[in-house]
Amino acid sequence: MAIVGPRRQSRESVDGPNRTGNGQGVTVMATDRPLLCGIDAGTSQIRAILFATDGRVVAHAAEPTPMRELGPGRAELDPEALWRITVSLLRRVAAEAPDAAAIRSIAVASVGEAGVLLDADGRPLAPVMAWYDTRATAELEQLLATIGFEQLHRITGLCPDPTFSLLKLLWLKRHEPELFARARRWLNVADYLAWRLSGEQATDPSLASRTLLLDLERRTWAASLLEATGLPASLLAPILPGGSPLGRIRPELAGATSLPDDCVVGVGGHDHVCGMLAAGADRPGILFDSMGTAEALTCIREAPLADPALGWDGFNQGAIELDRPFYYVFGGLPTAAAAVEWFRSVHGGLDHATLIAEAEAAPGDSDGVLFLPHLRLGSPPFPDPVGRGAFVGLSASTTRGALFRAVLEGIALDGANILGTMLRHLGARMPERILCVGGSTRNQLLMRLKATAYGVPLAVLDLPDATCLGAALLGGIAAGIHADLAEARSRLEIPVRLVHPDSNGDEGTRLGRQAIYATAYATLRPLHARLLDR
Numbered sequence: 001m002a003i004v005g006p007r008r009q010s011r012e013s014v015d016g017p018n019r020t021g022n023g024q025g026v027t028v029m030a031t032d033r034p035l036l037c038g039i040d041a042g043t044s045q046i047r048a049i050l051f052a053t054d055g056r057v058v059a060h061a062a063e064p065t066p067m068r069e070l071g072p073g074r075a076e077l078d079p080e081a082l083w084r085i086t087v088s089l090l091r092r093v094a095a096e097a098p099d100a101a102a103i104r105s106i107a108v109a110s111v112g113e114a115g116v117l118l119d120a121d122g123r124p125l126a127p128v129m130a131w132y133d134t135r136a137t138a139e140l141e142q143l144l145a146t147i148g149f150e151q152l153h154r155i156t157g158l159c160p161d162p163t164f165s166l167l168k169l170l171w172l173k174r175h176e177p178e179l180f181a182r183a184r185r186w187l188n189v190a191d192y193l194a195w196r197l198s199g200e201q202a203t204d205p206s207l208a209s210r211t212l213l214l215d216l217e218r219r220t221w222a223a224s225l226l227e228a229t230g231l232p233a234s235l236l237a238p239i240l241p242g243g244s245p246l247g248r249i250r251p252e253l254a255g256a257t258s259l260p261d262d263c264v265v266g267v268g269g270h271d272h273v274c275g276m277l278a279a280g281a282d283r284p285g286i287l288f289d290s291m292g293t294a295e296a297l298t299c300i301r302e303a304p305l306a307d308p309a310l311g312w313d314g315f316n317q318g319a320i321e322l323d324r325p326f327y328y329v330f331g332g333l334p335t336a337a338a339a340v341e342w343f344r345s346v347h348g349g350l351d352h353a354t355l356i357a358e359a360e361a362a363p364g365d366s367d368g369v370l371f372l373p374h375l376r377l378g379s380p381p382f383p384d385p386v387g388r389g390a391f392v393g394l395s396a397s398t399t400r401g402a403l404f405r406a407v408l409e410g411i412a413l414d415g416a417n418i419l420g421t422m423l424r425h426l427g428a429r430m431p432e433r434i435l436c437v438g439g440s441t442r443n444q445l446l447m448r449l450k451a452t453a454y455g456v457p458l459a460v461l462d463l464p465d466a467t468c469l470g471a472a473l474l475g476g477i478a479a480g481i482h483a484d485l486a487e488a489r490s491r492l493e494i495p496v497r498l499v500h501p502d503s504n505g506d507e508g509t510r511l512g513r514q515a516i517y518a519t520a521y522a523t524l525r526p527l528h529a530r531l532l533d534r
Contacts, residue, residue: 034104034481035097037263038472039086040271040465041065041110041189043131043293043338046082048089049468050097053481055278055492057465059096061089067130073137073386075130079116082128082189083196087257094258103259105475106197106249107266109274109467110190112210113163117172118185125179128189129168132294132334132376134385136167139174143167147228150308155225157209157216157304157317157327159383164212170229186235190268197253198265200246201237205325206270208239209318216304216327219319241321242269242277243477243485266478272296272330273320274470279435279461280489282320287419287431289450289458290466291438295336295411297418299426301327310425314383322477323484329426331380331418336411337440339373339389343407347400356445358401359408364504365513367402369393371410372521379414381421382521388528392520408446409453413517416453420514434458436499437466444499452502455510462495 035058040047043065050059066081094100113131116124129135140162143152152160161167165186173180187195188207195201208214208221213236215222221236244267254261268274272290276298281288288298304317304327315331335342344350370392378384391406423430434456440446441460451458463469473488482488501510 033102034476034479035102036472036476036481037090037093037103037106038274038465038468038470038475039089039106039108039193039268040274040467040471041082041086041108041193042271042467043067043111044341046085046089047465047468048086048093049465049472050093050103051469051472053476053488053491055469055494058098059093060465061092061096063089068127073134075133076127077130079124079128079192083193086193086196087253090257090259100258101260103263104481105264105266105472105479106259107243107268107471107475107478108190108193108197109268109271109471110188110193110207112188112207112270113165113168115165115168115186115188116192117169117180117183118187119182120184125183126172126176132163133168134162134377136162136171137385139167139170140385143170143229147225149311152212152225153308153311154306155215155222156212157311158212159311159314159316160212161377161383161385163377164210166212166225166229166231169231169235173230183235185237187237190270191237194246194265194268197249198246199250200265202240202244202246202267203237204242204244204267204269205239205319205321206242206273210270211236214319216317216319219321219325240267241323242267243322243474245478264475264479266475268471268474269320270318271467272298273318273328274474275437275466276328276470277322277485278466278470278473278489278492279437279463279494281435282326282485285432287434289415289434289436291336291436291440292467293336293338293341295333295415295438295440296330297332297415297422298328298330299422299428299431301329303327305329305425307425313421313425314378314380315422315425329422331422333373333379333411333414333418334377335373335375335389337438339371339375339407339411340440342375343404352443355400355404356443358399359405360401360445362399362401362405364502366406366409367398368395369398369402369406370517370520371403371406372524373407373410373414374521378521380418382525384525386528386532388524388532390520390524392524405445408443409449410517411446412450412453413514415450416455416514417518419454430456436460437463439464447499448502451499452510453514455501455507457501458499460497460499462497
């Protein structure tokens with residue numbers, strides 16, 4: 001990787017259930033070169049992007065994710081609406097492509113934890129609970145009482161919380177027993193879309209890792225957990241390596257979208273993992289910082305860690321498999337860019353540029369204001385299912401600019417806190433390189449604050465669509481365009497810029513600010529619990 005026309009079918013045949021069982025900057029490319037499509041079903045947006053094999057964007061389409069917020073800890077979306085949007089996006093990118101016949105493959109990345117429950121005819125039985133939906137708190141408490149935290153961590157590598165797929169399934173089993181009795185399959189969101197595209201059902205280890213049902217070391221479904229929770233193994237899809245071919249696109253879908261009928265659908269993966277694969281961060285010694293609506297800091301390992309203390313502090317592990325298996329440890333901030341968007345929303349949707357300019361003009365210490373960005377769940381080392389954010393240090397002179405600077409600094413300090421705790425668990429020194437991707441990397445003030453909080457330069461890849469690109473590369477492997485991921489990445493040309501820590505501050509001030517932040521959540525957590533009467 002260098003870092004520097006078929007007959008159309010009726011819409012009903014595409015948008016109905018599959019019963020077979022089986023605005024970026026656009027560069028016009030030569031039509032004799034293959035194009036790869038990556039789909040990202042994310043928290044805020046669903047995107048479909050066509051890439052040339054060197055990573056350049058050829059066509060782009062996006063729509064907001066049709067999420068319905070139902071109240072604190074509850075959000076869901078209609079799986080049929082998700083599918084209709086995906087089909088529409090594919091129509092649009094195929095129409096924008098210089099030659100739709102050059103589109104050789106598709107693969108899908110998505111959020112983890114969320115999935116679709118299907119009946120015997122492949123019809124969705126219930127809305128998709130958002131990955132961050134925490135309604136299954138009672139089911140988590142029962143699971144911890146019967147199986148225990150350390151046993152769950154030993155098998156799955158996860159810090160159990162109510163968002164994982166297993167808890168969503170147990171919630172449906174308890175609250176919708178008649179509906180659940182008709183269930184025959186649970187598919188992660190990416191796997192559901194890939195099935196609707198190809199007619200074949202499968203998942204990959206990275207998404208299976210987010211279910212709380214994967215035996216991490218063996219990379220198979222955990223029979224002991226299925227037995228203990230009364231769930232049939234048949235409910236879960238086969239696990240295949242990322243980049244495995246599922247088959248060709250369904251003929252009726254090809255006709256309705258102008259995609260070629262020999263376009264191959266491949267196994268995709270978890271959104272953060274797909275971004276990591278595109279960025280080339282899938283080796284030890286690199287920290288991958290994926291900065292989206294949620295933020296994930298990920299380090300690669302050759303084997304999982306058994307120490308339950310890692311889980312107690314809120315860190316999760318997972319498996320990846322392409323031509324070989326490997327593992328990762330990550331800590332996440334569920335509301336990174338989401339905290340920025342929350343702040344914008346309470347100020348009438350004010351544009352980013354105005355807020356950033358005001359924050360640039362604010363004092364370097366945010367006028368003594370500290371922000372805790374835990375607007376939805378806590379982050380390591382405080383895995384709190386009812387996490388709450390806070391502004392601390394307000395005064396009568398506090399300006400909007402100081403508040404917004406504190407929001408950005410809070411995101412940066414939280415990342416540094418996660419990283420410091422992770423490195424202590426891993427017994428590791430600061431990574432040799434920190435690679436950052438995602439839409440938030442375009443906020444230069446945030447990146448300076450983050451580099452200052454980390455105390456080291458950050459390598460920012462000019463790769464705002466890393467997740468889609470990673471999915472597209474996996475699709476290219478499935479179609480035989482790439483022999484493997486290394487060969488696929490060798491064709492990419494991705495510019496990189498270094499962001500250095502603020503030279504105005506000293507090490508003592510940085511560490512002092514970080515120490516204050518590290519104690520703030522622990523101090524406020526019992527107060528938040530009392531406010532929530534929990």
